[in-house]
Amino acid sequence: MRAGLNWQRVQALVAAERASYIARNPESARLAGEAAQHLLFGVPMHWMNDWSTPFPLTVREAAGACFRDADSHEYIDFCLGDTGAMFGHAPQPVAQAIARQSARGYTAMLPSEDAGPVAAELSRRFGLPCWQFALSASDANRFVLRWLRAATGRSKVLVFNGCYHGTVDDVFVDLVNGVPTQRDSLLGQVYKLTDHTVVVEFNDLPALEAALKQGDIACVLAEPVMTNVGMVLPQPGFWDAAQQLIRQHGALLVIDETHTISSGPGGYARAHGMQPDALVIGKPISGGVPCAVYGFTEELARRVERAKRSAPPGHSGIGTTLSANMFAMAAMRANLEEVMTEQAYQHMFALAAQLADGLRDVIGRHQLPWCVTQIGARTEFQFTLTAPRNGSEAQAVMDSELEQAIHLYLLNRGLLITPFHNMLLVCPATTVRDTAQLMSAFDDCLAGLT
Structure with a gap:
């Protein structure tokens, strides 16, 4: 057991999701292969290899709360450039x-x-x-x-x-x-x-x-x-x-x-x-x-x-x-x-609160010892029952392998969350339907792991 989960199930899920990702994204695979000939580490910035994917996902276009990849798959973006696009893509x-x-x-x-x-x-x-x-x-x-x-x-x-x-x-x-x-x-x-x-x-x-x-x-x-x-x-x-x-x-x-x-x-x-x-x-x-x-x-x-x-x-x-x-x-x-208007923030706050409550409900139903924290438009789930009080406690409960398993599962279902931790952002263009889709996929992911 690890973070309340059977680790063999986590590893089996990762293997299946990696195979699915490879099968779904032949154009991203081709572009990654070409880029590797001239880009150091195969990507424009070396940390772009730190996602959960077997090879980089190539973005073709982004607008509002969504983006489209080189294989024409659409994604709801809850990473939003790790806050860089916090107010949506191309407002x-x-x-x-x-x-x-x-x-x-x-x-x-x-x-x-x-x-x-x-x-x-x-x-x-x-x-x-x-x-x-x-x-x-x-x-x-x-x-x-x-x-x-x-x-x-x-x-x-x-x-x-x-x-x-x-x-x-x-x-x-x-x-x-x-x-x-x-x-x-x-x-x-x-x-x-x-x-x-x-x-x-x-x-x-x-x-x-x-x-x-x-x-x-x-x-x-x-x-x-x-x-x-x-x-x-x-x-x-x-x-x-x-x-x-x-x-x-x-x-x-x-x-x-x-x-x-x-x-x-x-x-x-x-x-x-x-x-x-x-x-x-x-x-x-x-x-x-x-x-x-x-x-x-x-x-x-x-x-x-x-x-x-x-x-x-x-x-x-x-x-x-x-x-x-x-x-x-x-x-x-x-x-x-x-x-960056007051009206935009009120929309984001309401959606983030719904998202946080939904995540707590899903985690609770699967009886996992995890917590959820929300600050305005920013929400995060962590692999601990009680929210950390300092950096040492926060680092101690981070599990990059488990994070990547969950992230890859969601990505294969058209949902992107932030790498390196479990942060989710909503923007003015995010909808109730978007957050509901995320919670449904998150629920399915935890069901497969528990």
Whole structure:
């Protein structure tokens, strides 16, 4: 038995589903074979091999909550680009804005007419007055760490065990048996990350306080809800106490809302009354066009400006040539003004709640010791009866083989969920019929396993 399941049945299901996938997707197989001649690892990015499939599934087109593959199969997409397409594939207002901008230029290293209105809307939504732009949340987090180290004169950043903030080197530190340890999977790392990165468990206020008391932490970089190690919710009162400790010890709080923007039009922090010093949002903010934003409080913005003006001339290490390009700014303006609406969020919240309740019902009927967590439009099931309280607990219950078995079963029935964990997103185009189809297939999958 494993996670309440007979493992021989799981292995038998995987064998059958792999054979079915191979038989159903000859064109994807052909394209994968051709691509392997010139693509490193056979895919545009090496992690595209980490899905549950025997070979990569090639996407032909995507719109709304669905996509079509090279073999003309249609899928309901509950992955949505792991939040990159959280508001649906090719939302019409964004598509129209891109079409208009395509004839008006892409990049010029100068502000476009959309820049001011976009910054004003970001300020209105998120409550921070000063903004800058990047091409990804990874870049935005990296830039914010530079700004805050410069502004505070402190070198260290504190993160929570099991966190994910893109490809920022500083965050690849875990607690292994309670000891901060540089992650072995980080390729080509040549300097010791633990010299400047402090890691503690999420929801552990005494550990957070002990680290902050050293007086060398520039900032705490955190998701308000941990999402990439399986969802881990803050315990009641955690963030109120944590924010007080961070302020008391002269550090700053950076909230990464790239995934938790699923919590509402102003993100989790605004919905729950948090007051971060800086905020980062990445992949969904421009409707899937590469772009990210980061904002500062007025006080922090002035400190950042002083740091830049007092520094020697030359490259700051912050910003890239294509940051805030005209194409991305046009897409972001359309997405913010016409797609990320209160009405769209209310639709997503209602569907996600139905989905979460349906998953709990299916899991309960099969008497499995699993739990379901929902944050706004984001839902996840985990292989534990009680929701994890920190990154170590979340990692301990993850089972990649079981995840891939379930994912492949659903994929062969036209349903895609997020790889690496069991996250499901709904978008404005998702329907009640879509969620019902998912729950029916999930029920059938568990029946075959139990």
